[in-house]
Amino acid sequence: MGIDVVALHCPTAASISTSFYCRSPDVARNWKSIESVQLNLNLPSCRDGDSVFSTFGASFFWGRSLRETRDVSGEKKLHLLAARARASANQQNKKPPIFVLKKPERIPMNEGGNSGPKFVSDELGDMSVSEDHKSGYVALIGKPNVGKSTLLNQLIGQKLSIVTNKPQTTRHRILGICSRPDFQMILYDTPGFIPKTMRRLDEMMMQNVRTATINADCVLVVVDGCQDPEKMVDVLEEGTSASYERRPTLLVLNKIDLIKPGEVAKKTEWYKSFGGMDDVIAASAKQGRGVDLVKSWLIERLPKGPAYYPKDIVSEHPERFFVAEIIREKIFLQYRQEIPYVSQVNVLNYTERRSSAKDFIEAEIVVEKDSQMAILIGKDGTALKLLATASRIDIQEFVGKEVYLELKVKVRENWREDDDLLDYYGYNGKIRS
Structure with a gap:
């Protein structure tokens, strides 16, 4: 059930113009051929009699990793074919690319300043790479x-994965891309390992x-340096399981800033x-210590191959996914006990407007009980308003312009046990665009 209490917030922030990308029928046909092999790519619908596809604004084009659905060789060919076709169409039509993020440079997360991703409208560029x-x-x-x-954010150079001091903050596989002229490293931040x-x-x-x-070329096993190593045995066994094909495996002893x-x-x-x-490499992801050693170790062991993505994209997840993650x-950060763990955030509507106008974002927070809904809302809606304010500030920093944020709360009993809802929320690995 829903409620009438919503939080609306849209104060000031610097406005940065955004870009759109219209795909030609030729490019669409290439993507359609890939879609036919079930790579779960989301295409905008083509208007009858129109020479271009309708604009779909601030969302990344890919819905999930190609590596998950096809064998490596076939997938590389398909992905490279489509990427080159897209780049070629870009050059011919002189149109801006899909929404892309600032080219990544690693910045220690404790140095302050704006380390979040920004949207730019640089040309896509050539996808060709050296042998x-x-x-x-x-x-x-x-x-x-x-x-x-924190380690993924440092390796990428921008904040993609949300970070809190509570366990099990990450629920989805967060894909981040670190690219340079001579390599492209695609990283998966995964939920914390739970034996039972x-x-x-x-x-x-x-x-x-x-x-x-299973799909990785390299595995990073991250352990907390403050904890007893013998309590890490289950995750060590998971990372080196004989059921997986042998691949380079690095253990990162993290949080060394907290131990002697x-x-x-x-x-x-x-x-x-x-x-x-x-x-084994000792590091402090929070301080950035040892991160360059980890990155160099991984780069040395990556296989030779083409770029899977344009070099200035740092994630394939849609923008609304990151908006939901920010909320x-x-x-x-705001609530205690069970509330964070029973809450699911869905962006229902993301309407991008002209650069001088605020984007409209409508999101719902799903919980399992009326009592949980009451805690989220707070007395006279004060808690929900506080949540909306904190969320809006970070969302505006992320998208680079003002937004009008509306939050709603809904109860869906036992959603954490409902396969259909879990699939719809993207926990089957297919994040909706």
Whole structure:
């Protein structure tokens, strides 16, 4: 059931013009051929008698990783074919590309300033690469709250994964892309590993972890340096499981800023002696220490191959997905106990308007009980208004312009056990655009 209480917020912020991309029928045919092999790509509908597809604004084009649905060789050919066709059409028609983010440069997350992604309208550019170009997928796995999301953000150079001090903040596989002229590294931030699942949601999250690991060219096992290594055995076994094809595996001993140097050396030796890992690197993702070593280790072990994505894109997830994640991050930060874990955020409407006007965003927060809804709303709606304010500020920073945010709260009993709802919310690995 729904309620009439909503939170509306739209104060000032610097406005940055946004760009659109109209796809020609030739490009569409290439994408249609890929769609026919069930790669779950979302195409806008073509208007009758029109030479271009209708504009679909601020959303990335891909719905999920190609690596998940096809064998490597066939998938590389298809993806490269479509990307080149898209780039060619761009050059011929002189039209701006799909929404892309600022070219990534790694910035330590504790240095302040604006490290979030911005939208630009640079030309897509040539997809051709040298024969020595490297590309591949990297899965980050580990227990909850060990710093996987912070490490991914550092490797990408921008904040894509939400970060809180509560465990199990990440629910989806967050895909981030780190590109340079000589390589393209596609990273998966995965939910925290849970040995024993309690709900259907937990089961689907763990399936996403295993899918990411199976499809990876390299595996990063992230552990908390403050914790007893013997308590990490289950996740170590998951990362080095014999059921997976052997691939380079690096253990990152994270949070070394919180432990003494002697403990760092001692725990590094313990993990090296455990076996199954190719190497161990001590790091502090929060401070940026050791991140360059991790990146260099991964790049050296990536297979040679073409670029899967244009070099200035840092994620394939749609923009509304990140908007929902920002709202969910604020729920984790503002509320306690069970509320963050029973809350699901869905963006119902994202209407982009002219650069001088505010974008309109309508989002719903789904919980399981009336009592939880009451806590979310607060007395006279004060808690929901506070949540909307905090969310709007970060959303405006993310999209680079003012937004008009409307939040609603709805109750869906036991949504965490409902397969249909979980599929609809994207926990089957197919994030809707």
